Amino acid sequence: MAKEMDGFNFEQRHGKARVRVGRVWRSKDGRPHSMVEWNVNISLLSNCTGAYVRDDNSDIVATDTMKNTVYVKAKECSEQLSAEEFAILLGKHFTSFYAQVFTAIIKVVEKPWERVSVNGQAHEHGFKLGSEKHTAEAIVQKSGILQLTSGIEGLSLLKTTKSGFEGFIRDKYTALPETRERMLATEVTASWRYSYESVSSIPEKPLYFNECFLNVKKVLADTFFGPPDGGVYSASVQSTLFHMAKAVLSRFTDISSVQLKMPNIHFLPVNISSKDIGVIVKFNDDVYLPTDEPHGSIEATLSRFWSKM
Template sequence: MMASEIDGFRFEQKHGKSRVRVGRVWRSGDGTDSFAEWSLDISLFSDCLAAYVNGDNSDIVATDTMKNTVYVKAKECAEALSMEEFAIELGSHFTSFYKQVTAATIKIMEKPWERLYVDGQPHKHGFKLGSERHTTEITVKKTGAVSMTSGIEGLALLKTTKSGFEGFIRDKYTALPETRERMLATEVSASWRYSFAHLSSIGKPLHFNDSYQNVKKVLVSTFFGSPEGGVYSPSVQYTLYDMARAVLSRFSEIESIQLRMPNIHFLPVNIRSKDNPSIVEFKDDVYLPTDEPHGTIEASLSRSRSRM
């Protein structure tokens, strides 16, 4: 935030526009359309102290202007681009076009529209809604300094075996039995910070959509292991660390990664009565799906040189 000293107080401020929604269609010469739907949050850090203390709005960029700028810039992007590229374009515009603006933070969430396939063939203008969502947050300063994070939300993963939980603290409050055989389900939220420190260091061409897909593939493949044998998970904590380490090992341009993985429980079903001790006897086959309460496991992994 922009900080100032006023009457012996420290005052910080920023202003912006939230939940600006835009859909963009790009049409190619062969009739194949590309489509993206984004929801944007814009925050400007600017020298407009007079608006707060004197009622002088002459240095304020109106939030309605920010909204309109999104649509103008979307129109100007003649070719399909990643939302990271669009965020860089917006941030660069706000910091260069307005002398009062020293930095701009652009957050974008992409709705997961995916190309539709009919009889195994990609439809030229048909799309269906997927599940997990692509996110980004980019701050651009007037100097050209930049910080970039991308991420994924709502990546639901489940495996029916190759998971256990043993050797944890047991005391008078512990009822959970130890096991080497259980379901493992989670909904991954991940955010990773790129190492780029300046707009000039990003270079061309940009491949952020490919990077997003590749990071997702590494997260998924590490969680599940090989198609035939899989990989054993002694805890969600162990699997989370393994996934984070795999991403940093694979992608040198990623400085750090943060993962949040709730442990979504599938409880063994054992139904008994006084007269019948095994109406339903659990044999790793019948479960009660639950989504609350659930365990919450969260951690971040950074390279030693990381700014995170």
């Protein structure tokens, strides 16, 4: 919210970034332990302009206090909860506990610790680091209005065939040949906005958003690959991105919009020859040079008509 200060528009926020917290839930009845590692970012919109213009810090919530609050609230969570639920919990606290705070923006990135299996059996307290990160952002207003977004970072997908790129613009700068046979690889960054508009409207089912995260990830991957026998042809990264986003909205009615960023990570055909020997390596859809710099950058957002994203 902008305010006029000395003839200028003035907007401000402050917070604490990269608050790392690990939380273990130890069962006393013999069930496996559960754990999470979160990286929390807090940003508060508040009425504390006096600190900027009058050297008056009386309305400032110290960022060190915000850091401590993360650990206190993690301690108070006696039952396992999702990153989304923790973000909402923190947002509710800051907007209700401090009169001058009218909006809290809480971002949480969950490190992908996964339970290990030993001899085919899930270990009760052993974990290994996976790949895709689970992200969540809750924007909570003092009135209870909520904007909730979840996401995935680092979802690496690759298929060795059923991909091509034809019919694009050709001009004097174009060297890329057309093809109906190429590798397709990407590292998906996805975010999706839920349709819940208030803190009181979110589902009360435990770990609901963890379940949603896993299901959305599966739909994205399944759409990218297609059926296990034969797969599905990709005419471009753009086409595959659209079908992935559409599949998510078709499957999950409480998601109002999906944003996907899908860099085209290239596997370049290897052909090597010399004047003395001639052909040393002739490419036959078999030997590639993997490279991620430079790469194609493709992103888009698909929303329902009533979405506010």
